[in-house]
Amino acid sequence: MHILAFAEQREKQLKKSSFETVQAAKGITHQLGARLTVLVVGSDIEGVAAALGRYGADRVLVVDSPQLERHSSTAYAKAIAEVAAREEATVLFLPASQMGKDLAPRVAVKLNAGLASDCVALHVKDGEVVATRPVYAGKALLDVRVTSPVKVFTLRPNVFTATPTDGAAQVEKVAVEFSDSDFASVVREMKVAAGRPDVTEADIIVSGGRGMKGPENFHLIEELADVLGGGVGASRAVVDAGWRPHDEQVGQTGKTVSPTLYIACGISGAVQHLAGMSSSKYIVAINKDKDAPIFQVADYGIVGDVFEVVPALTEELKKALGKG
Amino acid sequence: MRIAVCVNHVPDTETKIKIAADKRAIDPAGVNYMLSPYDEIAVEQGLRLREKFGGEVIALGLGGEQHKETLRKALAMGVDRAVLLKDEAERDSFAVAQGLAEELTALHPDVLLFGRQSIDYDSAQVGTLVAEMLGLPSVAVVVKMEVEDGKVICEREIEGGHEVVETQLPAVFLTQKGLNEPRYPSLKGIMAAKKKPIEEKPAIAVDVRVEAIVMHKPPAKGSGKIVGTDKSAVPELVKLLHDEAKVL
Numbered sequence: 001m002h003i004l005a006f007a008e009q010r011e012k013q014l015k016k017s018s019f020e021t022v023q024a025a026k027g028i029t030h031q032l033g034a035r036l037t038v039l040v041v042g043s044d045i046e047g048v049a050a051a052l053g054r055y056g057a058d059r060v061l062v063v064d065s066p067q068l069e070r071h072s073s074t075a076y077a078k079a080i081a082e083v084a085a086r087e088e089a090t091v092l093f094l095p096a097s098q099m100g101k102d103l104a105p106r107v108a109v110k111l112n113a114g115l116a117s118d119c120v121a122l123h124v125k126d127g128e129v130v131a132t133r134p135v136y137a138g139k140a141l142l143d144v145r146v147t148s149p150v151k152v153f154t155l156r157p158n159v160f161t162a163t164p165t166d167g168a169a170q171v172e173k174v175a176v177e178f179s180d181s182d183f184a185s186v187v188r189e190m191k192v193a194a195g196r197p198d199v200t201e202a203d204i205i206v207s208g209g210r211g212m213k214g215p216e217n218f219h220l221i222e223e224l225a226d227v228l229g230g231g232v233g234a235s236r237a238v239v240d241a242g243w244r245p246h247d248e249q250v251g252q253t254g255k256t257v258s259p260t261l262y263i264a265c266g267i268s269g270a271v272q273h274l275a276g277m278s279s280s281k282y283i284v285a286i287n288k289d290k291d292a293p294i295f296q297v298a299d300y301g302i303v304g305d306v307f308e309v310v311p312a313l314t315e316e317l318k319k320a321l322g323k324g
Numbered sequence: 325m326r327i328a329v330c331v332n333h334v335p336d337t338e339t340k341i342k343i344a345a346d347k348r349a350i351d352p353a354g355v356n357y358m359l360s361p362y363d364e365i366a367v368e369q370g371l372r373l374r375e376k377f378g379g380e381v382i383a384l385g386l387g388g389e390q391h392k393e394t395l396r397k398a399l400a401m402g403v404d405r406a407v408l409l410k411d412e413a414e415r416d417s418f419a420v421a422q423g424l425a426e427e428l429t430a431l432h433p434d435v436l437l438f439g440r441q442s443i444d445y446d447s448a449q450v451g452t453l454v455a456e457m458l459g460l461p462s463v464a465v466v467v468k469m470e471v472e473d474g475k476v477i478c479e480r481e482i483e484g485g486h487e488v489v490e491t492q493l494p495a496v497f498l499t500q501k502g503l504n505e506p507r508y509p510s511l512k513g514i515m516a517a518k519k520k521p522i523e524e525k526p527a528i529a530v531d532v533r534v535e536a537i538v539m540h541k542p543p544a545k546g547s548g549k550i551v552g553t554d555k556s557a558v559p560e561l562v563k564l565l566h567d568e569a570k571v572l
Contacts, residue, residue: 015483071487074461098482102464105417105452114418114533117447130537135445139341140350142445143537185461185491188477192485201483204571228572239501246467246502247481252337252443253361253501261571272337279542282569284561290550299548300564302557312555316562320572 004089017095019162026056053169077106096154113150137252137275204230211266269294325379362439399517400509409527421453
């Protein structure tokens with residue numbers, strides 16, 4: 001059996017979620033007694049591929065073409081499906097990043113494969129992969145099996161571990177032919193927001209809700225996030241009120257997040273918000289209402305005024321982390 | 325411009341999930357269903373495109389009789405007509421996409437709109453699967469969309485920023501919150517929707533590739549520790565985060 005893992009690079013940088021995907025794929029490969037190949041696609045990226053050896057890849061294939069300088073999902077999907085078919089890979093893993101979620105369905109159709117997306121756990125039972133995926137924004141978990149001959153899985157970022165080892169990979173270049181029709185859509189430019197990590201990738205998230213009383217008070221949230229090197233999140237109520245941008249919204253109609261630490265400030269904890277963040281490893285809640293549902297999922301709570309507690313926490317952390 | 329919008333009928337976001345006796349899905353008893361919020365944004369986008377470029381907007385649903393409720397909502401918002409591809413069986417995303425793709429091949433729209441994901445199974449697959457099945461380009465998680473000279477310039481959300489994507493038409497777009505603010509159906513719209521047709525036809529039968537084994541609740545969080553009731557608790561909190569949780 002041959003397993004193929006896709007490692008995403010952006011701007012010639014491999015993403016952490018790719019290391020997580022490769023290491024998870026390596027674990028499954030081992031359990032199935034299979035062989036693992038990792039694929040990197042892009043332009044002028046041969047040099048970045050070797051780093052994958054430290055996460056369990058023995059063999060890395062690189063589709064490196066100047067035509068891929070600008071990302072095109074149709075061309076990338078073609079490269080992945082073609083290499084998978086050539087290598088006779090029957091199990092594919094991709095990160096459930098925005099790029100992975102865009103590519104996996106196309107790859108699945110090309111390979112006539114079933115796709116289980118956004119998996120948070122994998123195990124092997126009776127020689128096949130069983131994947132656990134959150135449904136209803138994490139209100140429930142569903143164990144699934146893929147029954148088609150070729151199976152595709154995407155893995156949620158920030159859930160699987162990526163621990164570097166001293167392994168090394170053998171990197172090989174492989175060619176895929178592209179035609180103009182493979183570039184029916186292309187990325188013209190990237191607008192990268194400066195500074196804080198995105199909530200889907202952040203290890204620490206500081207989130208604010210209606211208890212912050214207005215957009216002018218969110219600097220308190222930002223300052224706390226910055227001391228921790230974390231991302232800024234928001235509840236649906238404050239996004240709908242226009243206090244914060246949509247891309248910060250955590251919850252069922254926003255982003256589902258799994259950081260190591262989630263600090264909820266002035267968030268009461270509506271069902272749809274809890275669904276999106278309760279898989280965080282540690283949750284801190286700061287809210288003046290002791291009956292707020294957020295305290296039911298919080299590991300640590302302070303029942304108090306966010307306008308006193310949050311700045312005090314920022315100051316204390318500055319001291320503790322030597323940033324004061 | 326012919327615009328097709330695919331919509332799904334899903335449990336309300338405030339729903340507390342109860343797992344059904346067979347442990348393979350949720351128990352639908354007492355659950356309120358609604359038009360999936362991202363699909364509502366897709367409907368709104370379809371209406372705005374029609375307002376600008378003329379043409380018609382067709383809403384497409386796949387599922388049981390109850391999906392008519394959601395199609396009715398799309399009609400009330402202003403969609404011209406609706407098609408329900410009827411199927412009571414359990415389908416995975418691939419099978420839903422195959423059903424929709426079959427109908428969309430016949431409809432031949434210029435613009436195909438989907439929500440970026442349904443808020444039930446959260447697979448975020450159907451729109452892109454359909455695009456690949458029809459051999460069309462697609463842009464997912466769209467927060468900005470401008471049509472000019474048969475080309476569409478979109479901004480899509482990625483981790484920590486936006487990608488500006490250029491595509492030709494016909495194409496598939498998966499809409500994200502922030503693209504527009506969906507309108508509320510007017511009373512006139514609601515009345516008119518009652519007279520608009522919902523065409524029904526059976527969805528093509530296909531195999532399911534992703535099988536549910538068991539649905540379970542996430543491990544319950546033990547009730548946490550209230551560290552204190554004002555800012556004097558902050559040093560203790562930091563100590564716990566450092567020594568006990570080891571997250572600092």
